[in-house]
Amino acid sequence: MALWDRLKESATTMQGQLVAKKNELKSGAFRDASMAMCALVAAADGSVDASERQRVASLIATNEVLQNFPADDLHARFTDYCQKLAVDFDFGKVSLMQTIGKVAKKPTEARAVVQIGIVIGGADGDFDKDEQAVVREACYALGIAPAEFDL
Template sequence: MALWDRLKESASSMQAQLMAQKNDLKSGAFRDAGMAMCALVAAADGTVDPAERQRVAQLIATNEVLRNFPADDLRRRFEDNLDKLTTDFAFGKVSVIQEIAKVKKKPAEARAVIQIGIVIGGADGDFDKDEQAVVREACYALGLPPHEFDL
């Protein structure tokens, strides 16, 4: 199976797993960690292009799990995290990873945040090395083995 096909299959599988947990993913910590993860993946290469912002906006608008939260609130949190990352990526990344780590004690939420990162990373058909690296870092922050997510 080609890498692209495996990536599409993995992202689809992650989305299905998120849907199965929709009712368990309603905490403020999950909301904050999910938006931090979206920003981290969008800024993984050090820049954020309009297409990446659009992918996250589309995810916020269409993802059933994220519909547990007001879309405007999610966008604001995403943009706040992006601001931290674009002002000073290294310093901002520390703050954003700390936000992600807040769900560490809730395994279902922690896994869901990683799955969101993979869905965002694969949305353009290219889950590149920079995106994989930041999702891997998030796995470590959450105490999850990256190999569980093929990272």
């Protein structure tokens, strides 16, 4: 099986797992951690380019699990997190990793945040090394072994 096919299959599987847990994923901390993850994936290469930002924003709007939250609220948080990364990437990244770390004590939410990062990163068919690295760092912030997600 080609890498592209495995990636699509993995993202589809993870999205299915997220949907199955949708009713458990309603906390504000999960919402914030998810948007922080999305912003980090969008800016994984060190910059937040407008097309990448728009692509991720549209994926957020159509993600079934994230429909637990008002779309305008998600968009505002995602935009705010992207802005933090644009102003000072390194400092913004530390702040966003702290936001992600707030769900570490809730294993279902923590794993769901990682899965969202993988789904968003792989949605274009290219879960590149920068995106993988940022999701791997989030795993460490959450106390999850990256190997659990083949990272």
